[in-house]
Amino acid sequence: MRAEAILATRDLTIEFKGFKAVDGVSLNVEEGTIHALIGPNGAGKTTCFNLLTKFLTPTRGAITYKGKDITSMKPAEIARLGVVRSFQISAVFPQFTALENVRIALQRRRGDSFDFWRSESLLRRYDREARGLLEAVGLSEYEKTRAGALPYGRKRALEIATTLALDPSMLLLDEPLAGMGHEDVDRMAELIRRVSANRTILMVEHNLSVVASLSDRITVLARGKVLAEGDYKTISGDARVVEAYMGGMHA
Numbered sequence: 001m002r003a004e005a006i007l008a009t010r011d012l013t014i015e016f017k018g019f020k021a022v023d024g025v026s027l028n029v030e031e032g033t034i035h036a037l038i039g040p041n042g043a044g045k046t047t048c049f050n051l052l053t054k055f056l057t058p059t060r061g062a063i064t065y066k067g068k069d070i071t072s073m074k075p076a077e078i079a080r081l082g083v084v085r086s087f088q089i090s091a092v093f094p095q096f097t098a099l100e101n102v103r104i105a106l107q108r109r110r111g112d113s114f115d116f117w118r119s120e121s122l123l124r125r126y127d128r129e130a131r132g133l134l135e136a137v138g139l140s141e142y143e144k145t146r147a148g149a150l151p152y153g154r155k156r157a158l159e160i161a162t163t164l165a166l167d168p169s170m171l172l173l174d175e176p177l178a179g180m181g182h183e184d185v186d187r188m189a190e191l192i193r194r195v196s197a198n199r200t201i202l203m204v205e206h207n208l209s210v211v212a213s214l215s216d217r218i219t220v221l222a223r224g225k226v227l228a229e230g231d232y233k234t235i236s237g238d239a240r241v242v243e244a245y246m247g248g249m250h251a
């Protein structure tokens with residue numbers, strides 16, 4: 001039996017001066033799954049992602065989260081509902097340590113004041129939870145390292161930790177593996193799998209082998225439209241998908 005759609009779009013469309021970058025997309029992301037959005041360059045993945053995360057406003061169509069219409073909400077409003085975009089929203093402060101960054105994110109979730117220079121004792125209360133999150137993303141040994149000094153892959157893991165600090169029920173990941181070497185790719189893929197427990201994940205990702213191993217469901221976009229949808233076996237055996245990727249793939 002199929003799970004319920006937690007995030008859904010209907011006829012989602014955005015036009016830039018008459019050009020439809022996303023054209024009539026209807027998506028159903030099921031609760032508790034890892035759902036990937038893939039497609040050749042220029043397919044409309046980033047634009048679609050920006051629509052879902054409310055960084056762009058659609059020309060037409062609707063987006064619902066848990067049955068609630070979120071089409072005209074702002075990123076901060078959907079974050080309060082539990083839909084959080086990693087990387088862009090979860091800014092990491094380079095001058096603070098990994099532990100401090102997670103503490104600040106926890107403080108933000110609680111809505112405490114930002115004047116952390118005055119409230120060292122208050123922040124100590126978050127230490128235990130922050131350490132737990134650092135451990136969850138494999139960064140325990142880096143807790144005292146300034147975020148700016150972390151190696152690239154570790155920095156992105158820290159971004160995941162600061163996002164998890166907001167306790168999202170749905171995590172939207174924009175190319176989580178971009179720019180990573182093999183070792184970091186494996187580590188991040190494992191991390192995504194781990195944090196997907198009790199959560200829904202939607203990710204735009206170019207690394208097809210990781211998409212294949214992680215995703216429960218994949219939507220293939222091409223020229224702004226949904227070309228195919230299904231598990232990896234289904235979409236990789238679809239001649240239209242193979243054709244759309246020819247010449248445009250960078251996995």
Ligand SMILES: Nc1ncnc2c1ncn2[C@@H]1O[C@H](COP(=O)(O)OP(=O)(O)OP(=O)(O)O)[C@@H](O)[C@H]1O
Binds near residue numbers: 020042046
């Ligand atoms: N603000 C904009 N104004 C005009 N055209 C845009 C705008 N944003 C995106 N486009 C166009 O929409 C199309 C889809 O772009 P988008 O970046 O969403 O594709 P993508 O699938 O994410 O590509 P890539 O894999 O290269 O990142 C492209 O042709 C792009 O040039």
